[in-house]
Amino acid sequence: MKPKHQRLVLAVVALVALIGAALLAASALRDEASYFYTPATLAKADVEPGKAIRLGGMVQRGSIKRDADGLTVRFVVQDRDATQPVMYKGITPDLFVEGSGVVADGRMDKSGIFIAESLLAKHDENYVPRELKDIDMSAAEHSKDTLAE
Amino acid sequence: MIAEFGLAALWLAAAFALLQAFAGIGHWRGFSPALASLTRPVAVVQGLLCLIAFGCLIWLFAVTDLSVLLVASNSHIDKPMIFKLAGSWGNHEGSMLLWVTVLSLAGAAIALFEKRLDQQTLGAALFAQSLPALGFFPSLLFSSNPLGRLAPAPPAGAGLNPLLQDIGLAFHPPTLYIGYVGLSVAFSFAVAALLTGKVGPTFARAMRPWVLLAWIFLTIGITAGSYWAYYELGWGGWWFWDPVENASLMPWLAATALLHSVAVLATRDALRAWTIMLALVAFAMAMAGTFLVRSGILTSVHAFAVDPERGAFILGLLAIYVGGAFALFGLRIGVVREGKTFALLSREGAIVGNNIFLSVILAIVLVGTLWPLAAEAMGDKISVGPPYFNRTTVPIGLLLMLLLIVGPLLRWRGDLLVQHKALWIPAGIFILLFAVLMVTQAQAGVWPILALSLAVATALGSILPLLGRNLLRTPLSVWGMALAHFGFAVSVAGMAAESGWKSEKLAAMRIGETAVVSGWEVKLADVRPVVGDNWVALEGQMQVRRGGDAAEMRPQSRQFSNPKQQTSEAALLTRWDGQLYTVIAAPAEGDVSDRWQVRLWWKPFVTLIWYGGLLIAFGGALALIGRIGLFRRKRSRGNPWSGA
Incomplete structure (x- = not known):
């Protein structure tokens, strides 16, 4: 794999992780944040x-x-x-x-x-x-x- | 006189910080050799001047010089000496002076000890290191002068919040600050690397000991703070997911990720941009932490000595430095050559996984901590508490532990899992333990059981990298890694045991009555008044017994005189398998039956949480000693730059 491709793969992985974290946080906030x-x-x-x-x-x-x-x-x-x-x-x-x-x-x-x-x-x-x-x-x-x- | 002397030192230090910035630029750009030769001495003198100013403040608190405003409003002549000294940083101005002093000393340490960085990068780093100090000096000199006078001097002083009058105040803030501000070195190195474009294994090997050092102190600071809150607040909890706690956890998460990615950069020359990014994030989190703690913008149980206006000032500085650093990152990262690639199933691949998980946890904690502020801007008042944080961080934390078993066994560059038959040991232990506990201890809940089984497996797994090695010839840094990972498993085991198996008893007891909690018989034998230096208390005398093991515990309900305030002093009884935790409160108002309110907890293996934290820090210290020793030996052989 060329460095550029690996960078791209890592960026995609990081993005997926970030979106996953955002979804997890959003769902937990909806259920658990107390008003x-x-x-x-x-x-x-x-x-x-x-x-x-x-x-x-x-x-x-x-x-x-x-x-x-x-x-x-x-x-x-x-x-x-x-x-x-x-x-x-x-x-x-x-x-x-x-x-x-x-x-x-x-x-x-x-x-x-x-x-x-x-x-x-x-x-x-x-x-x-x-x-x-x-x-x-x-x-x-x-x-x-x-x-x- | 001492106060004026300290203030003069502070002014001089500010001037030297300015000089350091210019000399650093000259050093970096190679303008003039004279300027370049100035950078290191200037940084050292700036550190010494700050130390002198801070020493003056401590002296003023030691002799309780009430003509100094800060002493008069935060100390008292009757306070025990240790709290007089520690009280010098138990307030806004003093703690900011401590912050700046540590920052300047970190700069002095770079100037004295950094031998690996090339001259250009070193100059740029010392330039970058002087910038945060230049931001904080004006606030110290003008708006929050810790050494200002008060006329006329009051006769006694206002005293210190009793919750802070504890030995914890002597250890927790300084260690935490050394950790926070120590990360400024990583920040300065990263900024310097962006300016010069020199990012590679040599740079990573230069940065690693500094990150390790800050991370060790951060770990100790958090561990000490957790234990302090645990016994001082009397609520029996060791972590509340309070904003102030999160503020210390976030830099730790970033620093932990950085510690691992810098190893990849040093060994394999990969993850260049990412490592630089993490170094910036780590110090940004440390500054944000300072801001959250000092401003009181979020409701916290640990918020003391807060000042919203000065908080806004720190927020402004934060925006400038962090914004500036990230702008620099965006502009200059193209100059940094791309690093090498690597196989996914390899040591570096596992470390990338570690970094992703840690970053995700960091993001989740950050969102949860700041969400109330965002919601308030939209007109809602909400609070985000433990349910949110536990639900999100625990599963990811457990995934991280899985990685921790596998990662250290993998070889750099590429590996195959089937080569590591030893992995069956932790895997088997985990499955066995999980199954047995689920059948016999189901009442503890799935998550504590899962966490405990995984922790035991991880503890075993963390030792596997040492198997098959000649232990005497194993480098200290490998020992350090294994020990830190082992400590992490120990800590998680303590957390799981405490959350799944603790038992609690709330009782209203007359003198002579007995309550039972988890096999312990607790008899309230008597309640007596006792007198301390600056407090009086009602002290319960509890005779506790479990089988043949008997002891006496003396929780207190204290009334402080300066300032007037009541606190509960919990009594703790430590045994190998846990702690008995007791709190007493005076009979309820309107309760005529003479019953004392007593709260009892049995917390199995709770001490493992903090022993684990100390083991992590100790592992870090071993690794640091190992790295420095390795560098010295190589340098004495005349070739410091070769190899890892």
């Missing part, structure tokens, strides 16, 4: 139960409840317009407190409760999960007070 919702967008969207999604918002004040097993925690995530009940089993992050931001990975169950598989709360005092930066915190802050009463 980010706030309670308000989640209420409008029709998310099928069992699909992996992310939910972000503020933990409603007075909403954290522990089950008798000492491990399961139920709380409500809210933004300005809507609320979403959440259930999580496990040790909550160190900075998981009422009135602060939280991002949860998980799935909706059939009864409309969000079953969280992991919770991402603030890592330190200054850190806000990126998805929450755009949410109008002052509005959430305001509604939180009224809702808590």
Whole structure:
């Protein structure tokens, strides 16, 4: 084989590999990328139960409840317009407190409760999960007070 | 005074970088012998000046000079000394200074130790090496000056994020940075080769040790980072497919591919353009990694000390350098003569396969990491997590392992598979193990079983190249290759065992109660308050027992004082067959029953993941020593250029 031909063959092989990778990535992205919702967008969207999604918002004040097993925690995530009940089993992050931001990975169950598989709360005092930066915190802050009463 | 001295050194270093660029051009174009003789000393002095500036920063952190802004905002007088020192790079400015220092030292190392490159290419390489530094110096001197003063000085300092107050901070960032920035040498060599058009075996043999060195540090850095996150975050995971982790994995994938393709170029003079391309991609990935980590543009669990505006600056530099390098590649690659051809079934054919698989994995990781940004530009907020990465990279990774068994046995130039009857050993072991595990351990799942069987087969296969050789006369580089491949198999075996066979237990325990996980009885004997240098903690005392094996474990829930923050300190118990991992948290708010939340994991053979990583790095080190030794012996015989 001449060098030119071999180069061509290699280029074709590389192209096929690239296309294969692109197809693999595209199909995996379609199935596995999880969309980010706030309670308000989640209420409008029709998310099928069992699909992996992310939910972000503020933990409603007075909403954290522990089950008798000492491990399961139920709380409500809210933004300005809507609320979403959440259930999580496990040790909550160190900075998981009422009135602060939280991002949860998980799935909706059939009864409309969000079953969280992991919770991402603030890592330190200054850190806000990126998805929450755009949410109008002052509005959430305001509604939180009224809702808590 | 020390701060001003350091700043002066930094200014001088910037001036020397500029001088290095001009001298390098002169050296490359052969304008003047005087200029050419300047290049090497200038590069060495620039490296020393950066080292001095960095040394000043470390000194300021060591004595906690609070009149320096960076110290005041990131350190604290009560912090233990080791974290004071390591804290100097636990922030944006300090870590950028470390980055530039490593870059300049890499240039100095080229000037001091590179003996194989021809003068033209060497000059061009030192010119290219000075360019990234010239981009970063203005940012260090003007917008993120690590040595700036603060008046008046505060009394105590703001402290360091407690998650960073760990011995991991002393090792992980420097090794990773040496790895990242070490790839700049490959980049500079590639740019130089494009400028001079001299690409061939001699060039490849000159580049190989530098790539190896950077790759060794990158491997250690990633391994250390993985273990650090594993025990520090307290989530029991060792790899989260987090953007910051991917940022370190992508240069590693490119460097691994480069390491293999450069061997083909050195031995067979094939894959010329491809090797140059990989060298550019590897450093581009390292810069992109720096950008992703420093900018905080992607949500990450490891993102500390981020600054979006300065991130944009790094992105600009990235665009200029990478864009410029690829433009140069497009313009000049025609000047590089075509390399030789080769048979598909040969060592070099297998390495091409390795390169394709590694590149595909790299592309998939890159797409998955950047997809959230692209989606956000289109108005969607999405996150791409482990399900995507596992589903795409695991199958390709396993294919790569198959290749790893066959490739090292094949001869250069061309070979026949039937000549290698030894291949039946790993093949037989694989089929047997897979069948047995599928019948007896089906609950672990197909993928972990497949990966574990393949890993065991690969571990055996990686030793086959040593069979039939006189082991005492086997070159160190062959030992290194076998060891690195063996380490890869060991690491994958650990990953498979952990993901398929781990068991987890979540319990709410009163003092005196016992929980059981995978044969271990864990009794919460007591919980006591303990006090550290800058924290107080509630410490669980757990008596754990498996058969006659008993031990005590003490996980903590720590409250740091500066800054105020709570962290969980996991306790780990290592046995030959795995690790017991325990985390404790204070009774839940509103839980009146005095029950402590306890999370227990038994992770079988999990330590193999990191031992494997270290074996890979050790294999690389053996190969490096072997290569350098070979070169020295040949040079002392007066003919350094002959042979591989």
